[in-house]
Amino acid sequence: MITGDLGDLRETAPARWRRILFQIGKKGAAAWPGLVQGGLSRAFVFALSLRDDGPRGLLGYARMSAEKLLRPRQSLFQRRPENAYRHPDGLIDLGGNLNAARLIAAYAQGAYPWNHASPLKWWSPSKRAVLFFSDIRIEKNLRRVLRQGRFRITFDKDFEGVMRGCARPRDGRVPITWIGTRTITAYRRLYALGHAHSVEVWNARNELVGGLYGVVHGGVFVIESQFAAERDASKAGFVTLARHLKEWGFVLADGKVMTGHLANMGMREISRETYLGLLKGYGDHKGPEVWQADPALDTANWKPEELL
Template identity: 35%
Template sequence: MGNFSHQNDKSITPEALKSLGRYDFPDPMTIDPDGIGVVAMGGDLAPETLISAYAQGLFPWFNEDEPIAWWCPEPRCVIAPTGYQPSKSLRKQANSARWQLTLNQAFDEVIHACSLPRSNGLPEGEHTWIHEEMIAAYIELHAQGYAHSIEVWDDKGQLIGGLYGLKIGGIYFGESMFHKASNASKLAFWGLMRLCGQSKVALIDCQLPNDHLMSLGATTLPRADFLTQLDVLLSHQPVKWHNHSHKPLAVSLLDTTEPWRLK
């Protein structure tokens, strides 16, 4: 299919997004009626394949030495930006910290940081499920305007946290986050909520629920409801984030009316 830059996607309908690439993904509700989660195996991580999969509610999740597995879990973990409320302690930290948020300034660094082991027992130097094949695929999606990162920088200019994911229409598909300083990933998440709210992104897909996401205000939707909402959200035309990657935001401004300077 070649390059299909997001900058020229105004004419791409949800149906066209789903038909990108060379694979026909099965209907999750038909192929996986029991809600196990895995709906397909194989294929590749070409940009067209990934966009087609996400547009159908699927995402890749597999270890480096395994075939590509495409997931559509039941239920689906999501959060609406308008319903997010930061904790009092996070507000206090944002008001006092001299940290900054940026958009799309260090995508490569963020995804590599997300790939490194946490407290999960992996040997030093080993990666999580975000291995080199995945990293290369999402870096290409970033180059084409679909994948985005939010970075957190301390007052010495050091990258201390961030997150990345994909934005298609009115939905953001969150992939991973990291922190090197306390609450840095939570501030990135708050920044994402405010950015989505300002740019008419109505839903963040968090994929699978966990205690951390639920503590941030995430909830779950039945898979069928998520897929129904997805069809509507794909057709939205929100503000394109790549136009605003050069404008840093002081974390102390997160609690203002419209912190991000969007056109």
């Protein structure tokens, strides 16, 4: 999926440079670090867009901007998920509010926000990476880690801490994140309303060394992001969450876009149509009012495939 940024598509290049020069003159030397960092970030995201989808994706952003000016919205977003763009794959809108009401409605429609720079982008990709719990893969070394009790795993104890852990730069990667202050504020509100949850992984020194957070709609848990400051921390949190979701009657965990890490954990791709059907079919499912790790659920020895 493309997560690049075109900035304000209606702003011409000369006008943009005049604005930047004006900002430099107004703020003086103090403006340089921020402008340089912002420029490098935008250049990287632009290059990433070209790598993922080429010129067709960039034209898609321009097309969406023109469509928003000339055509009425099809629903809450400019396009319904089933009518999402093919290039960039899954784009259904640009901009708009990132408030709780819109986020809740988005996830109910199989859509979500994801962007590394403005404007805000809304997505419903043609394929979703999902975990049906009977497919989960728990490697021997991870089972050993769980049996040894190397980590203590909790739910909903430090939601913002997990978000900030996910936002921190990864070693060896370009320090660009889509989890900024605006995103943290929005999802913290969802957490307060009971629509978002976190998994925390603590080491023996009671340090937060891994975790993940996500959004619930009915029987689907949508994973937003995860992080690990120690080896196997995020995996331990993920499989513990999956064990509880299975026990609580959830149908799947949604990883959004397939990666090698998700594939190794047992996720597979399903079509948008299949995903939306499951989302609708399990939309009335009710999870627990209080999310709490149950020590009676033996994740280390869990073999859901044997129950089939």
